[in-house]
Amino acid sequence: xxxxxxxxxxxxxxxxxxxxxxxxxxxxxxxxxxxxxxxxxxxxxxxxxxxxxxxxxxxxxxxxxxxxxxxxxxxxxxxxxxxxxxxxxxxxxxxxxxxxxxxxxxxxxxxxxxxxxxxxxxxxxxxxxxxxxxxxxxxxxxxxxxxxxxxxxxxxxxxxxxxxxxxxxxxxxxxxxxxxxxxxxxxxxxxxxxxxxxxxxxxxxxxxxxxxxxxxxxxxxxxxxxxxxxxxxxxxxxxxxxxxxxxxxxxxxxxxxxxxxxxxxxxxxxxxxxxxxxxxxxxxxxxxxxxxxxxxxxxxxxxxxxxxxxxxxxxxxxxxxxxxxxxxxxxxxxxxxxxxxxxxxxxxxxxxxxxxxxxxxxxxxxxxxxxxxxxxxxxxxxxxxxxxxxxxxxxxxxxxxxxxxxxxxxxxxxxxxxxxxxxxxxxxxxxxxxxxxxxxxxxxxxxxxxxxxxxxxxxxxxxxxx
Amino acid sequence: xxxxxxxxxxxxxxxxxxxxxxxxxxxxxxxxxxxxxxxxxxxxxxxxxxxxxxxxxxxxxxxxxxxxxxxxxxxxxxxxxxxxxxxxxxxxxxxxxxxxxxxxxxxxxxxxxxxxxxxxxxxxxxxxxxxxxxxxxxxxxxxxxxxxxxxxxxxxxxxxxxxxxxxxxxxxxxxxxxxxxxxxxxxxxxxxxxxxxxxxxxxxxxxxxxxxxxxxxxxxxxxxxxxxxxxxxxxxxxxxxxxxxxxxxxxxxxxxxxxxxxxxxxxxxxxxxxxxxxxxxxxxxxxxxxxxxxxxxxxxxxxxxxxxxxxxxxxxxxxxxxxxxxxxxxxxxxxxxxxxxxxxxxxxxxxxxxxxxxxxxxxxxxxxxxxxxxxxxxxxxxxxxxxxxxxxxxxxxxxxxxxxxxxxxxxxxxxxxxxxxxxxxxxxxxxxxxxxxxxxxxxxxxxxxxxxxxxxx
Numbered sequence: 001x002x003x004x005x006x007x008x009x010x011x012x013x014x015x016x017x018x019x020x021x022x023x024x025x026x027x028x029x030x031x032x033x034x035x036x037x038x039x040x041x042x043x044x045x046x047x048x049x050x051x052x053x054x055x056x057x058x059x060x061x062x063x064x065x066x067x068x069x070x071x072x073x074x075x076x077x078x079x080x081x082x083x084x085x086x087x088x089x090x091x092x093x094x095x096x097x098x099x100x101x102x103x104x105x106x107x108x109x110x111x112x113x114x115x116x117x118x119x120x121x122x123x124x125x126x127x128x129x130x131x132x133x134x135x136x137x138x139x140x141x142x143x144x145x146x147x148x149x150x151x152x153x154x155x156x157x158x159x160x161x162x163x164x165x166x167x168x169x170x171x172x173x174x175x176x177x178x179x180x181x182x183x184x185x186x187x188x189x190x191x192x193x194x195x196x197x198x199x200x201x202x203x204x205x206x207x208x209x210x211x212x213x214x215x216x217x218x219x220x221x222x223x224x225x226x227x228x229x230x231x232x233x234x235x236x237x238x239x240x241x242x243x244x245x246x247x248x249x250x251x252x253x254x255x256x257x258x259x260x261x262x263x264x265x266x267x268x269x270x271x272x273x274x275x276x277x278x279x280x281x282x283x284x285x286x287x288x289x290x291x292x293x294x295x296x297x298x299x300x301x302x303x304x305x306x307x308x309x310x311x312x313x314x315x316x317x318x319x320x321x322x323x324x325x326x327x328x329x330x331x332x333x334x335x336x337x338x339x340x341x342x343x344x345x346x347x348x349x350x351x352x353x354x355x356x357x358x359x360x361x362x363x364x365x366x367x368x369x370x371x372x373x374x375x376x377x378x379x380x381x382x383x384x385x386x387x388x389x390x391x392x393x394x395x396x397x398x399x400x401x402x403x404x405x406x407x408x409x410x411x412x413x414x415x416x417x418x419x420x421x422x423x424x425x426x427x428x429x430x431x432x433x434x435x436x437x438x439x440x441x442x443x444x445x446x447x448x449x450x451x452x453x454x455x456x457x458x459x460x461x462x463x464x465x466x
Numbered sequence: 467x468x469x470x471x472x473x474x475x476x477x478x479x480x481x482x483x484x485x486x487x488x489x490x491x492x493x494x495x496x497x498x499x500x501x502x503x504x505x506x507x508x509x510x511x512x513x514x515x516x517x518x519x520x521x522x523x524x525x526x527x528x529x530x531x532x533x534x535x536x537x538x539x540x541x542x543x544x545x546x547x548x549x550x551x552x553x554x555x556x557x558x559x560x561x562x563x564x565x566x567x568x569x570x571x572x573x574x575x576x577x578x579x580x581x582x583x584x585x586x587x588x589x590x591x592x593x594x595x596x597x598x599x600x601x602x603x604x605x606x607x608x609x610x611x612x613x614x615x616x617x618x619x620x621x622x623x624x625x626x627x628x629x630x631x632x633x634x635x636x637x638x639x640x641x642x643x644x645x646x647x648x649x650x651x652x653x654x655x656x657x658x659x660x661x662x663x664x665x666x667x668x669x670x671x672x673x674x675x676x677x678x679x680x681x682x683x684x685x686x687x688x689x690x691x692x693x694x695x696x697x698x699x700x701x702x703x704x705x706x707x708x709x710x711x712x713x714x715x716x717x718x719x720x721x722x723x724x725x726x727x728x729x730x731x732x733x734x735x736x737x738x739x740x741x742x743x744x745x746x747x748x749x750x751x752x753x754x755x756x757x758x759x760x761x762x763x764x765x766x767x768x769x770x771x772x773x774x775x776x777x778x779x780x781x782x783x784x785x786x787x788x789x790x791x792x793x794x795x796x797x798x799x800x801x802x803x804x805x806x807x808x809x810x811x812x813x814x815x816x817x818x819x820x821x822x823x824x825x826x827x828x829x830x831x832x833x834x835x836x837x838x839x840x841x842x843x844x845x846x847x848x849x850x851x852x853x854x855x856x857x858x859x860x861x862x863x864x865x866x867x868x869x870x871x872x873x874x875x876x877x878x879x880x881x882x883x884x885x886x887x888x889x890x891x892x893x894x895x896x897x898x899x900x901x902x903x904x905x906x907x908x909x910x911x912x913x914x915x916x917x918x919x920x921x922x923x
Binding site: 059060061062063125128129132133136140143144150154158161162165166169170172173176177179180 | 829834835836840844845847848851852859860863866867870871874878881882883915916917920921
């Protein structure tokens with residue numbers, strides 16, 4: 001079996017969804033994503049048995065560009081994350097009735113196609129093309145289905161688009177420069193290129209602009225909270241659960257191997273920026289009164305830790321980053337789904353409008369508690385495994401880094417528990433909070449099983465890429 | 467050469483058809499004639515010939531450039547069928563003028579002699595002056611034609627003066643003789659002055675800084691189809707001529723001459739993109755966007771012979787997205803007094819297919835991957851970095867980011883308003899739709915398979 005099948009099915013699914021009517025669109029999208037989840041699992045089995053699932057084909061001879069989708073442990077893990085998380089995200093969106101659902105779900109599948117391509121591509125230019133293609137659907141999802149007035153939304157989404165596009169153009173320039181050195185865009189050639197420290201510094205900074213904006217790392221984060229808030233829930237989940245993983249993945253796949261001999265000052269600066277971002281985002285999350293914004297900043301704090309670990313550049317950091325990417329993907333989708341459920345009942349994202357949910361919906365409260373603990377990184381949950389490995393990696397680099405980054409756990413526990421206390425416990429509001437439906441039960445159940453299962457036995461995942 | 471004869475006969479035939487009262491047949495006959503000309507042109511692909519004492523030179527490069535010009539003219543003539551419905555008594559004049567314009571473009575890239583180059587340039591310019599002022603009852607069109615004529619003839623004067631000085635230095639109008647003279651003899655000072663004077667005229671014709679001021683005004687006032695012609699066919703023809711001259715003259719210029727060109731490119735990119743940000747009229751917006759694209763094409767000219775396939779690729783990508791974009795603009799603004807961006811409100815609800823087409827055309831110009839414009843930019847960046855123009859590439863990257871804003875302004879305007887917000891009613895027009903779709907599909911195809919174009923060289 002070949003990994004390109006996944007890409008083809010996503011495109012075909014997107015076409016079928018677009019052609020269908022609004023009623024069936026969500027179902028077709030769900031079926032497509034489920035088929036791909038199964039195929040991805042089969043590919044994994046094939047890969048572990050030593051089968052060849054890569055696809056390589058010459059595309060353009062001059063300049064030398066190859067359509068190469070090569071699977072290794074890292075890209076397979078990311079592919080699994082994408083394909084498994086997408087059905088959950090689509091299922092989670094069943095709560096909301098979107099107008100013109102066929103266009104929305106076609107865009108969602110197209111975005112999944114672009115993201116899967118980003119994770120699989122082993123040719124710098126093909127990778128860049130997929131990277132940019134992922135940006136267009138989310139722009140339109142946020143623009144056309146987002147909340148708030150046209151004017152505000154338009155400004156937010158255009159800021160987001162220009163910001164991220166700006167970063168990636170510098171990455172393109174870096175690739176073009178690397179091409180003049182090696183005469184090839186292939187990862188195997190680029191990762192062997194010998195760069196002087198000065199060249200590596202420039203290349204590293206160009207890549208950092210692209211990934212720092214995408215992840216986002218302080219001080220490039222200003223687009224994030226607004227975009228998460230104004231996007232529809234499905235868009236927020238795609239952005240936080242999958243799209244920002246593209247940034248971290250790219251650090252591990254492209255930036256560190258290519259510009260490995262970058263000077264130590266730059267690496268240290270970047271790590272310090274990540275850590276500043278962690279503390280800064282945690283402090284803002286502490287003061288947020290809007291649950292979606294709070295989750296956006298909490299996500300920024302967590303991803304800052306992942307990025308810091310990835311930039312350490314040793315094996316521990318690499319492993320921690322991959323584990324935490326998967327964990328964060330599931331956790332953040334779960335959290336945004338919980339926020340969406342609350343929004344459905346209360347018609348508000350403001351924490352002050354909520355309260356007394358526990359008495360009315362104990363099952364919901366249980367799920368909320370488990371996913372929240374996974375987010376904080378309580379031992380026994382999947383979040384702990386990754387967070388611990390990342391902090392350990394940072395301490396290998398410099399103990400002080402681990403100390404400062406570790407505050408994110410304390411602060412994280414503080415703002416999450418405070419939010420839990422105000423929103424879920426507390427005095428009941430006048431509105432009725434009905435218990436979760438079967439669909440919601442299924443989604444939250446899957447996420448919980450993954451988080452606890454992998455928390456107890458993370459070897460299942462780590463075997464893939466170590 | 468056969469192509470030129472065929473085109474000239476076609477242009478005359480169109481006028482004859484009008485006289486013998488076959489007005490209905492003009493557009494179909496022209497389109498068929500253009501196909502024949504394309505075929506004749508293509509037959510010469512792998513030959514190298516020269517005619518009339520090296521006045522006209524035919525080789526692979528000229529054949530390919532001419533093929534592009536013929537395809538563009540084909541689209542423009544086809545669009546004319548709808549556009550000139552109101553003035554059907556003038557359709558023979560306009561159509562034959564366009565064929566003459568094509569003849570001018572042909573001469574501008576196929577010349578072997580400076581005299582032929584100047585003749586081509588003047589044929590192209592004079593037809594454009596007439597076409598710009600062709601909406602005789604509209605004062606804006608008159609203004610546009612007059613402005614373009616005054617400034618354009620001034621620029622032609624510069625070029626002529628430059629040619630004269632170069633003749634004084636090399637004692638020949640023949641390109642081969644000039645190359646011979648510049649490589650073997652020491653050139654007097656006025657040789658350089660001569661080329662700089664020509665440079666002034668050429669920069670004017672492609673609308674690059676600091677001679678770009680005419681473009682927005684002339685584009686705005688001219689009838690929409692003439693604007694289309696100016697921003698696609700006339701622009702790429704001028705770039706083609708510039709490229710051919712640069713191969714001859716750039717090596718003979720002092721070493722730091724390339725710095726001057728690089729500086730002009732950077733300012734052209736900055737001015738074009740910054741000025742486009744605040745435009746409310748789509749024609750002015752396209753004019754400034756065209757200025758910035760002239761900057762990109764100049765980049766290939768600066769790099770020289772190695773960038774020839776990439777220059778051609780960029781020109782094709784730019785011109786095709788220009789045709790697609792302008793077809794949709796024609797569709798939306800066909801009977802409006804002014805072509806404002808607010809007229810596009812609610813267009814996506816009214817006609818999603820064309821809204822997507824215009825979006826793709828603009829995205830191609832902005833350089834979003836998989837569309838041809840992206841590869842055009844990528845190839846140029848790679849070549850420029852190869853030659854060590856780092857600052858220029860960084861400026862080009864930054865200005866590309868700026869350009870996203872105004873391209874997206876149009877796209878967002880189409881998609882975000884409800885149909886009730888529409889300022890206008892949209893009239894159906896099949897022809898514009900077909901042309902727009904054809905152009906964008908070709909753009910997509912050469913985006914997926916850039917080798918189709920690149921392997922021609």
